[in-house]
Amino acid sequence: MFMNNNNKKINDIEAIPSLVQSKRQIDRYNLDIDAQAILVASRLMAAGAKLGHASEIHFSRFGLSTGRYRLLADLEDNEGEELPSQLAEHLGVTRATVTGLIDILERDGLVSRRATSEDGRQRTVILTEEGAKKLREMAPEHFARLEAMVGLLNIDERSVFLDLLDRVTQGISALTGELGSKPKGNISNE
Amino acid sequence: MFMNNNNKKINDIEAIPSLVQSKRQIDRYNLDIDAQAILVASRLMAAGAKLGHASEIHFSRFGLSTGRYRLLADLEDNEGEELPSQLAEHLGVTRATVTGLIDILERDGLVSRRATSEDGRQRTVILTEEGAKKLREMAPEHFARLEAMVGLLNIDERSVFLDLLDRVTQGISALTGELGSKPKGNISNE
DNA sequence: GAGATATAATTAGGTGCCTAACTATATAAG
DNA sequence: CTTATATAGTTAGGCACCTAATTATATCTC
Numbered sequence: 305m306f307m308n309n310n311n312k313k314i315n316d317i318e319a320i321p322s323l324v325q326s327k328r329q330i331d332r333y334n335l336d337i338d339a340q341a342i343l344v345a346s347r348l349m350a351a352g353a354k355l356g357h358a359s360e361i362h363f364s365r366f367g368l369s370t371g372r373y374r375l376l377a378d379l380e381d382n383e384g385e386e387l388p389s390q391l392a393e394h395l396g397v398t399r400a401t402v403t404g405l406i407d408i409l410e411r412d413g414l415v416s417r418r419a420t421s422e423d424g425r426q427r428t429v430i431l432t433e434e435g436a437k438k439l440r441e442m443a444p445e446h447f448a449r450l451e452a453m454v455g456l457l458n459i460d461e462r463s464v465f466l467d468l469l470d471r472v473t474q475g476i477s478a479l480t481g482e483l484g485s486k487p488k489g490n491i492s493n494e
Numbered sequence: 495m496f497m498n499n500n501n502k503k504i505n506d507i508e509a510i511p512s513l514v515q516s517k518r519q520i521d522r523y524n525l526d527i528d529a530q531a532i533l534v535a536s537r538l539m540a541a542g543a544k545l546g547h548a549s550e551i552h553f554s555r556f557g558l559s560t561g562r563y564r565l566l567a568d569l570e571d572n573e574g575e576e577l578p579s580q581l582a583e584h585l586g587v588t589r590a591t592v593t594g595l596i597d598i599l600e601r602d603g604l605v606s607r608r609a610t611s612e613d614g615r616q617r618t619v620i621l622t623e624e625g626a627k628k629l630r631e632m633a634p635e636h637f638a639r640l641e642a643m644v645g646l647l648n649i650d651e652r653s654v655f656l657d658l659l660d661r662v663t664q665g666i667s668a669l670t671g672e673l674g675s676k677p678k679g680n681i682s683n684e
Numbered sequence: 685g686a687g688a689t690a691t692a693a694t695t696a697g698g699t700g701c702c703t704a705a706c707t708a709t710a711t712a713a714g
Numbered sequence: 715c716t717t718a719t720a721t722a723g724t725t726a727g728g729c730a731c732c733t734a735a736t737t738a739t740a741t742c743t744c
Contacts, residue, residue, distance in 0.1 A: 325571065332570075333633040337641050344652050344659075345640040349549060349560075350586075351663045352542025357731090359539060360700085362669040369700065370539075380522075381515065388723065396540075401701055403724055425709045425722040443523040450535040451527050452668035456661040462534050465662070468655040469534075471646040473541045478642035479552040547702090550730085561730065578693065591731055593694055615692040615739045688743080695736070706725070713718080 321346035348472065362449060366442045367412070371397065375405050376414060376431065380439055384431035387420075391429065414438055511536035538662060552639060556632045557602070561587065565595050566604060566621065570629055574621035577610075581619065604628055 326342040359370045368376070378394045379386055386394075392402045406429055409415040414435035420426040457465060516532040549560045558566070568584045569576055578596065582589045596619055599605040604625035610616040647655060 328571065329567065329633075330637060333630065333637075335634060335637050337637045338649075340649070340652055340656075341641040341644045342637060344644045344647070344656055347656060347659055347663075348541075349545060351538075351659055351666075352545045353586075354663065355539060355542045355666050355669075356546065358666045358669040360732095371700070377519065381518065389721090396543075398702065399723065400703075400725085404701080407724095423710075423722080427723070440523065443519075444525060447520060447523075447525050447527045447532060449669050451531040453665040454531045454534045454662055455668065456665050457534070457658060459528075459530070461658055462530055464654065465658040466530075466534055466537060468647060468651055468658070469537055469541055472644055472655070473537075473544065475643040475646050476541075476545050476548045478645065479545075479548040479639050550702095559730070579691090587730095588732065589693065590695085590733080594730080597694095613692080613740075617693070686744085688741100690739105690741075692739080693737085696734085697732100698734105699732075700730090702728080702730105704726085704728105706723105708722085708724100710721075711719080714716085 321350060344472070362446075366438065366446075368438075369405075371395070371401070371405050372409055372414075375402070375409065376435055376439055379415065379429065379431040380436065384436065386429055387426055388429060409435070511540060534662070552636075556628065556636075558628075559595075561585070561591070562595050562599055562604075565592070565599065566625055566629055569605065569619065569621040570626065574626065576619055577616055578619060599625070 321343060323339060323343050326339040326346065330337050330339055330342065356370070363370050363373045366373070374395050375391055378391060382390075388399055388402045388406065391406075392399045395402070406415060406417065410417060414432060416430050416432055417427045418430055420428050454462060454465075511533060513529060513533050516529040516536065520527050520529055520532065546560070553560050553563045556563070564585050565581055568581060572580075576584075578589055578592045581596075582592045585592070596605060596607065600607060604622060606620050606622055607617045608620055610618050644652060644655075
């Protein structure tokens with residue numbers, strides 16, 4: 305029984321949560337909770353995990369990870385030159401993570417580090433010509449695939465989806481914040 | 495300038511992708527791509543990452559990770575007794591990952607392993623009384639938080655969101671599959 | 685029954701991201 | 715000027731999940 309001859313799509317399982325599952329869980333403990341709300345939350349979690357995994361596969365085709373691509377793209381969006389701390393803020397990750405991303409990108413020749421003149425603690429990150437070339441070469445396929453991903457939605461549906469997703473995203477703070485507190489969207493820095 | 499006195503919400507950054515960003519990227523390479531489609535894809539990625547992170551914080555309150563909670567919940571849904579391979583399939587992760595999850599859950603006394611009678615290779619995983627108690631105790635807060643997460647959507651909007659999310663989720667295969675192929679949703683096992 | 689092959693679970697090692705601790709530089713207060 | 719404190723970046727170590735290789739048992743074929 306051959307099955308890992310071409311690719312290994314052995315465990316590409318979806319494991320989609322169903323409404324009856326949600327109902328059963330809630331009923332088990334006699335909770336006064338809307339089963340559909342739980343279903344939405346569960347599905348979004350499953351979708352997020354699936355997308356994260358797919359994203360890594362996508363970028364690995366170009367020798368990148370999701371984080372390293374995002375760093376390169378952000379550099380490109382800022383004239384090819386940024387401080388690690390700026391990158392961390394733009395990407396929404398810690399400076400430690402940025403250090404790791406830069407290490408590998410520098411090893412691969414896609415960015416380089418250079419000391420700044422003003423502040424001896426800072427080290428500017430620069431997009432190399434090779435890095436810019438990498439972005440240029442992958443752009444057509446990258447964006448085509450992203451576009452295809454939402455291809456099952458028409459224009460109007462995309463707007464609606466954006467709106468709803470935005471509100472659910474604000475609600476995510478309900479997982480991390482205090483119980484009973486209202487979601488407050490952005491927790492801006494300062 | 496105190497800021498890490500209570501909690502450390504220093505890097506709780508959203509880094510929300512904007513439409514102008516998407517436009518700029520597409521224009522840079524003269525691609526024939528709908529900027530809004532890219533925006534939807536980018537936002538969903540950001541939301542997925544944020545939710546994944548929030549989920550880990552949420553479950554760490556109960557001494558669990560997202561994966562370990564899902565394993566316990568799946569056990570509960572199957573009379574408290576499953577094979578590792580069944581768990582892997584239900585959770586959509588590899589058997590190697592399941593082994594790791596069980597290791598820690600067993601160490602913490604929430605599940606136990608037992609050899610099966612029929613097949614000497616199999617080892618049944620059993621939800622212990624302590625594991626069941628853990629689920630029972632965390633259920634109210636867990637489900638309340640999940641419900642709160644989608645609290646900004648009314649009933650109708652939840653239905654619409656589920657529908658749209660489902661279609662986008664099917665589209666995720668556009669990232670991993672062949673270029674130009676139609677999304678086909680589930681890749682069932684067999 | 686012996687040898688090849690399949691399967692269940694585990695182990696070994698890798699990636700991506702995290703937090704906490706550290707180093708080096710800068711700045712403010714006495 | 716010296717000492718305390720803040721900040722930029724890095725290092726060290728951890729967790730979740732992965733793939734590939736390994737071990738042990740089962741099954742199929744001769």
